Amino acid sequence: MENPTRKPLITLLTLTLTLIALNTYNPHASSALLGEEYRTGWSFPNLSIEDPITKPQFIEPGDTVELWVRIVNTGHSRASKVEAHIEHEKSEDSKNIIFMRSRSSLGVIDQGGYGIAYFRLKISPDAPSSIYKIRVVATCENMFKEKSEFSQNIEIPVRGTARFSISLLDRKPLTPGESRTLRFKITNTGTGTAQYLELKFGGDRSTTSPGASLTLTQQSVATSIPTKPTSQATPSMYPTATSTGSLPLSAPTPSYPPTPTVAPRGLTTLPMPTQTYITTLGAPAVYLGSLRPGESAVAYFRVHVDRNTPSGAFSVPLTIKYEEEVEQVWGPLSVTEIENNLTYRRDTTTYKQIVKEVSFTDYIGLLVVGKPDINIANVLTSPTTIRPGDNLVEITMMVENSGEGEARNVETYLLLEYPFEASQTRSDRAYVGLLKPGESRNIVFKVDVDEKAEKKTYTIPLVVTYKEEDGSAKEFRTGIELSLRGRPDFKIVKSWSEPLKLVQGQEDAKLYVTIKNIGSEQAESVELRVLRRSGQPFDFSKRSDFVGTLDPGEEATAILEFDVDKNAGVKTHILNISIRAVGDREEGDDNVYTYEDKIRLTIEKAPSRLEKLSTQSTAKMVVPLILLVVIVVILLVKIGSKRRGTT
Structure with a gap:
């Protein structure tokens, strides 16, 4: 059957x-x-292109990006000759992306299995912040050798980072005790837009610390924007191979980048400030608004430098706060979702702006140059007591710099006027050179004092010239006080001889010399002496005479005795007179003072013998005649008296 x-x-x-x-x-x-209906439902695979895993996870302009894209066979048959590629011409914003590897061969993907396509691309350094879409196309063949094509736009979020350079526009160094407005130029050198930008002087603590090895130049401080740290994603979500799919040997094993560090790249940790030296006057923060890439703004801060600030370079913190925006993102996503897990993004119909607040502190160098403070101290003289007529008087003093800055090319000189003058050439000048803070130098001047100087305290102008560290020339003036003590001084008031008329061969003549103390101090042990001089026709039996003590304005007469040589020239002879005295011991003046002056003696010719006899005869005749005249005058007077009596 x-x-x-x-x-x-x-x-x-x-x-x-x-x-x-x-x-x-x-x-x-x-x-x-x-039949067509039978083939579609039973024999064709279906490839689903999912969102990629990227390395680095947080993409910035200029980065080289690796992409792993999972392609899942959700159809009812095996997909063979599976290939994936990026269509350049159909990808949005392809001008900002350089495709370094845009094709990937996946082989066979069984029903329900998947393969991973590997691509590599480079983001343009000038690419703005945005969500970039690229078109990924996957092709395969079914069991009947028929080709199928599937495509999907995948999103590459690129967040352009705002980066800043800060420069100081004021090159002039600060000085202790100074208040000044400083200008800081902040430039966005990155690719992201910074909104609601605020610059704060002094950071969170308005203090600075000395000792940083910074110089005051118009500098550009490159900084990196800190990236929010995230936990590392689990790479098992995209296994490297399954029983129904394999990863091509040419593709790297997909993995997530290491967790980014908290500290921004390019920033150097500086010591914590210890003392306030530079502070702001007024608001410590300045609002600058929005800065697009390449734009700049200038912030003004009024600062004050403490007067005790030492010279040197200071590291000043500047805190930058702003909000950074990714333009329009496809999907209702939060910042955390974008940064932590790119794989959970799903297409929706809404847009949302992503804004992140960023804050970091950078440092800029400020140079504080202390001003020198020149002082004169320890003025000493040699001799200690200066009196009129003193020569080579040494004036020693100390030039010190009690300021915080260097004084360079320090020179000093005296502006001498009567009764002072330089003892030697340039003895009224002294070169000091370099004076660092706290240093001092001793300098010496040599001057002469006029003999006729008045007893009083004189002020001699002293000029100090120097240059500050910035090269500016400065001049400092002060006065040096010198007290001139009194001293005796003499002049010959008058002199005469006895006899008044001196002739050749005159014997036992006397010379009277009256002197006066015209000084400002009492003179003790005053003695007058005639100085011996060869060729003079005088023989002094008493060459000197002790006068004693003379108060200022008092006079005294010294008497000298001498004979005139019989061969003395008939003329006026000059005698050199020396006056010697001791200062007022009660005033501490033990100095011996010597003065010289001159007097004139005129010698006339001695009479001859005949002239002498004639003179004697005349004298004998003159006497009787004088007596006779006297008797006659007396008789006439008596006769006249009697006549007046009788009448």
Whole structure:
């Protein structure tokens, strides 16, 4: 008996063998034989392109990006000759992306399995912040050698980072005790836009610390924007291979980048400030608004430098606060979701701006140059007591710099006026050179004092010239007080001889010399002496005379005795007179003072013998005549008296 199911089975087996044969020699014939509806529902794979994993996870302009894209076969048959590529011409914003590897071969993906396509691209350094879309196309063949194509736009979020350079526009160094307005130029050198930008002087603590090795130049301080630290994602979400799919040997193993560090790249940790030296006057923060890439703004801060600030370079913290925006993101996502897990993004129909607040502190160098403070101290003289007529008086003093800055090319000189003058050439000048803070130098001047100087305290102007560290020339003036003590001084008031007329051969003559103390101090042990001089026709039996003590304004007369040589020249002779005295010991003046002056003595010719006899005879005759005249005058007077009496 014939089996009723045998005929259908034979028919099905025959059909199967026929399909295999047709598929071997003509795949399209098998498709035509089965019908379109049967082929679509049973024989075609379906490739689903999912969101990528990127390395680095946080993409910035200029980065080289690796992409791993999972392609899942959700159809009902095996997909063979699976390939994936990026269509450049159909990718949005392709001008900002350089495709370094845009094709990936995945081989065979079984039903329900998946493969991972690997791509590599580079983001342009000038690319603005945005969500960039690239078109990924996956192709495959079904069991009938028919090709299918699937495409999907995937999103590459690029967050352009705002980076800043800060420069000081004021090159002039600060000085202790100074208040000044400083200008800071802040430039956005990055690719992201900084909104609601605020610059704060002094950071969170308005203090600075000395000792940082910074110089005051118009500098550009490059900084990096800190990236929010995130936990590392689990790479098992995209395994490297499965039983139904394999990863090509040419593609790297997909993994997430290491967790970024908290400290921004490019920033150097400086010591914590210890003392307030530079502070702000007024608001410590300045609002600058929005800065796009390449834009700049200037912030003004009024600062004060403490007067005790030492010279040197100071590291001043400047805190920058702003909000950074990624333009429009496809999907209702939060910042945390974007940064922590890119794989959970799903397409929706809403847009949302992503704004992140960023704050970091940078440092800029401020140079504080202390001003020198020149002082004069320890003025000493040699001799200690200066009196009129003193020569080579040494004036020693100390020039010190009690300021905080260097004084360079320090020179000093005295402005001498009567009764002072320089003892030697340039003895009224002294060169000091460099005076560092706290240093001092001793300098010496040599002056002469006029003999006629008045007893009083004189002020001699002293000029000090120097240059500050910035090269500016400065001048400092002060006065040096010198007290001139009194001293005796003499002059010859008058002199005469006895006899008044001196002749050749005159004997036992006397010379009277009256002197006066015209000084401002009492003179003790005053003595007058005639100085011996060869060729003079005088023989002094008493050459000197002790006068004693003379108060200021008092006079005294010294008497000298001498003979005139008989051969003395008939003329006026000059005698050198020396007056010697001791200062007022009660005033501490033990000095011996010597003065010289001159007097004149005129010698006339001695009379001859005949002139002497004539003179003597005349004298003898003159006496009787004088007596006779006197008697006659007396008699006449008496006679006249008697006549007046009788009448």
